[in-house]
Amino acid sequence: MQSDVGSEKPYSVLLQALEPLASRGEPRRKKPRIEPIEAPVPGIADLEAQSDAVEGTEDEGDLNEDLDSSGADEPLEKHDCFSSHFADRDEMEIGDKIQAVRDNRWSTAVLVASSSWSATRRRPVASQGKPTESSRRVLGIQDLKFKPKFEVAAGQLLSNSSDSLIELFSAVFNYHDVLFSARSLQNADEIRKSISVHSLNHIFRTRDKVLKNTAKLSKNDNDEDAEYRDQGFTRPKVLMLLPTRQSCVKMVDAIVTLCGPEQQENKKRFQDSYAATDDHLSTDKPEDFKDLFGGNDDDMFRLGLKFTRKAIKFFSQFYSSDMIIASPLGLRTALGGDNSKKQDFDFLSSIEIVIVDQGEALLMQNWEHIDYVFEHLNLQPKEAHGCDFSRVRSWYLDGHAKYLRQTILLSAFNFPALNRLYTQHMLNVDGKVKISRTYDGAIMDLGISIKQTFSRLDFADTMSEPNDRFDYFTTAILPSLTKTSLGVQQGTLVFVPLYADFVRIRNHLASAPSTQHISFGSISEYTSVKDVARARSHFVTGRHSILLYTERAHHFRRYHLKGVKRVILYGLPENPLFYPEIVGGFLRSSISQAKVDSHRVSVRCLFSKLDLLRLERIVGSKRYLSMVSERGDTFDFV
Secondary structure, three states, X not given: OOOOOOOOOHHHHHHHHHHHHOOOOOOOOOOOOOOOOOOOOOOHHHHHHHHHHOOOOOOHHHHOOOOOOOOOOOOOOOEOHHHHHHHOOOHHHHHHHHHHHHOOOEXXXXXXXXXXXXXXXXXXXXXXXXXXXXXXXXXXXXXXXOOXXXXXXXXXXXXXXXXHHHHXXXXXHOOOEEEEEOOOXXXXXXXXXXXXXXXXXXXXXXXXXXXXXXXXXXXXXXXXXXXOOOEOOOXXXXXXXXXXXXXXXXXXXXXXXXXXXXXEEOHHHHHHHHOOOOOOOOOOOOHHHHHHHOOOOOOOXXXXXXXXXXXXXXXXXXXXXOEEEEOHHHHHHHHOOOOOOOOOOHHHOOOOEEEEOOHHHHHOOOHHHHHHHHHOOOOOOOOOOOOOHHHEOHHHHOOOHHHOOEEEEEOOOOOHHHHHHHHHOOOOOOOEEEEEEOOOOHHHHOOOOOOEEEEEOOOOOHHHHHHHHHHHHHHHHHHHHHOOOOOOOOOEXXXXXXXXXXXXXXXXXXXXXXXXXXXXXXXXXXXXXXXXXXXXXXXXXXXXXXXXXXXXXXXXXXXXXXXXOEEEEOOOOOOOOHHHHHHHHHHHHHHHOOOOOOOOOEEEEEEOHHHHHHHHHHHOOOOHHHHHHOOOOEEEEO
């Protein structure tokens, strides 16, 4: 390994720090401790049977627990992505790639550029100035080695899916980092099944290797030089971050279907705590809303899953779990508060696959929890937790686990916070792939023909953008509402994406001398049901001329507001589905009820160059770049 990567042997410092907890003073073991037995030297099947009575610990005995070892010794005729990424790595090669990632030396290649979607791949550039070797593009199940029990499911995915999903599966199964921003209701089940297959295959292949090596060590009990590094510090290997308990139910159902266990321990407790049979949503809600909030929509949960040869155990302790499924809020609370004495994130030290599903829904929660979780992944543990350091892989000891971790981000659309994870936390030495769709534009889905005016805001620097936007709104937009013979125009809906901007505008309307004659109401994600009903009533009767409305309020409630005659978007919505609902739906309803003539309705949208991703989804992939680069700052669509 290169001198600047791992030359200082940081694992020696780690071993010294953990020495009191790992039998300080004992000579370094060349092989794992095996419990004495009276039977002859065991094989893999014997180790599995013996471990049926062992549960709940994270020592070597628990690592040899009863998992199916079928296929552990089968010939590698197919491309073995698991072994090529985790098991058969050259330390010099890894060191070179890690240094390239640290130096931000990446090469970018366009894999696909079609009319409907595109894919790009970034790979670290080695010290010789060339990108690291490319992976194989998966075309069928014949290309990959899976556990036999998962081959049929993987084959169906690879043979019956669209081209964009095939590209996703190729990146996932090759252990690349992936940002996939083309998730939809139509492909959600396929994606859920694919990541379940991949996660289970990884867990079972990992345990097969541990069992196989343990059997070899048992047969070579007198060989002091025998050494197999096939583990991490702790047991959990897969982490899934999901938005609601109902989404957890769907994921677990996919996992159980693939595993086909004979026993499911604590399954009834899981069903009682997570599944909901009553449908509490009205039928007029959109399909995406019913998919996200149908069933149990609680966003505070965490679940450990432990897999054995014949069973799945629900609610296993984290340190005894193979997979952790949690909401960002649920996992954040499990990590502990800011008090360092109560923090515990050692169970995240050996996570090898991280999956963030339904990123667009998680964005409407508190994204800071996701950032916090990623900041505490693959850190050196504070305690030993029964770890046998003679079996720990070298890159864990060197503090380089984050460079081998696979991160999979799945979302209906891309957004800056997701891109930030892609840039800062997706450091896989085998590269990362970004797959995105192209957009015709939400303005095409209004259902009515109305004039829509987009005004570009130019600013000196990014730090001044919020102030410049607010100044433009208060000096150019608000005065235009009062320059009529009838006074303030009634039926004006002001859509505000961010809550901080909402509070700023509300305070200005309430306290500024120039707005004392304007009556307004407000609805945010924090407004009580009683106050929402009052604001809606006053708005539709004309008692309030202006109604402030936040994006999160629309996301969580999907109100159908009546009396809207004019829409002002203080900023573009993140979710492109909201634009036709707010602009087209609200105004179309007012026109159909003869509340306003079609030629008198209007739409005004403010945007800046910081809104490129949102703008593309609203006006389309063919139009958005010219709207940012052209000299003019006003663009009309009908």
